[in-house]
Amino acid sequence: MEFLSPATLDEALAAKAAHRDAVPIMGGTDVMVELNFDRRRPDVLLDLTRVTELREWDVVDGHVRLGAGVTYARVVDELGGHLPGLALASRTVGSPQIRNRGTVGGNLGAASPAGDAHPPLLAAFAEVELASAGGVRRVPAAEFYTGVKRHAGADDELVTAVWVPTATGPQQFSKIGTRNAMVIAVAAFALALHPEERRVGTGIGSAAPTPRRAREAEDLLAGELDWEGRGALRETVAAEFGRLVAAAADPIDDVRGTAAYRRHALGVMARRCLGWAWAEQQDRHREGGH
Amino acid sequence: MRVTVTVNGERRTADDVWEGESLLHVLRERLGLPGSKNACEQGECGSCTVYLDGVTCCACLVAAGQADGREVTTVESLGDAEALHPLQRAFVDAGAVQCGFCTPGLLVAAHDLLARDPDPEDSDIREALAGNLCRCTGYEKIIDAVHLAAERMAAPADGGAR
């Protein structure tokens, strides 16, 4: 095995071009488990932890450009205001030790249907930045996940960042697991209200081959919400929203839960997230003096 | 590959390290520091918790080469049999140690908590130690031990804190 430790992004991209089968390693919280248990024996490990460009975040044009190497712990500490949905989800990842090392870029690289960063990124209409020695492109999160643990990155590309519009409205995240720490989601749901565009974003986790949006549910809500924020949320709208979110899932039975349970849980989480988000939206209006 | 790490303030070098090897393996098998325990090798138990550049992590999930040139602090730095750290003393006094396998990881995680929050609530302790599993104690005495250490460290006159 070869261990490559580039110090700059250019070096890292050149290394990936030269060794297309190299396995990138960032926090190692997925990769090292595979190595420790002999599930993977790559010829080349490409360590990205020394590439400082990947560890930075910045606000650019109403977006947070979040470097792929920013850890969950830092998202929680530094980005709760700009990216409340992602910060909420990050708080539920693993344990303090895992959040200190694990990164959003690693979650994207693994592209597990159960990855907790995916639902809030989908709901926020984020885009994934992929770079190769030949150039940089951006892929909407909804097109990034192409199959179970597969993504749109080519074998000479690295995930370099994710562009997430800074929140202009309430964002919520909910995750079902067997306890409050150290659990892979049985099902997860994220909701983002985008009042300026009068749009709604959703993300479903652990209940389909890939993380996905519930587009019909989004459209229903965008049309039914009283965006001026004065009206209460109608119970029939919330119920229909929950039903459409559950219908958008395509869950399976596995050791963590049954398909029927996952669907049911998604409907409940969707209604709850909507309730919390709408209460916050109304508070914002009251505070805003409308 | 050769890996050079500053461990507990001392520069240490290990040769012929396999490229896929974990920092935990290097510490235990190559540098003679068996304090960090190897129980699961998958980040689930926290018994291998160390500081890497001042941040706690599971040493079993760090590739050795990722630690090259960096600073690692292990449980061995806290104290020894002659001069226990107040946390170690408190774990003994509170009955928070049974088989002891989880203890080193808990000590490092608790040390990190008290450095950030010298007077944590129960809920803070539970959250900070959520990544450390203990099969024996049922956790109540571990939480007691962290409170006890916090009290003693706040009043160093009778604790001999360092």
Ligand SMILES: Cc1cc2nc3c(=O)[nH]c(=O)nc-3n(C[C@H](O)[C@H](O)[C@H](O)COP(=O)(O)OP(=O)(O)OC[C@H]3O[C@@H](n4cnc5c(N)ncnc54)[C@H](O)[C@@H]3O)c2cc1C
């Ligand atoms: C005990 C434990 C608990 C966990 N709990 C959770 C949880 O609650 N929720 C959750 O979502 N996940 C959880 N995980 C999984 C893991 O922590 C996350 O997926 C994390 O985001 C991975 O990030 P990392 O930086 O450690 O990735 P790594 O392990 O370094 O890499 C993960 C994958 O992405 C690839 N990769 C890394 N960086 C890049 C890049 N820049 N470009 C392209 N590919 C890249 C790697 O080759 C690998 O395939 C847990 C893991 C453990 C061990």
Ligand code: FES
């Ligand atoms: S041995 Fe590292 S977490 Fe269990």
Ligand code: FES
């Ligand atoms: S004392 Fe035995 S595992 Fe904790």
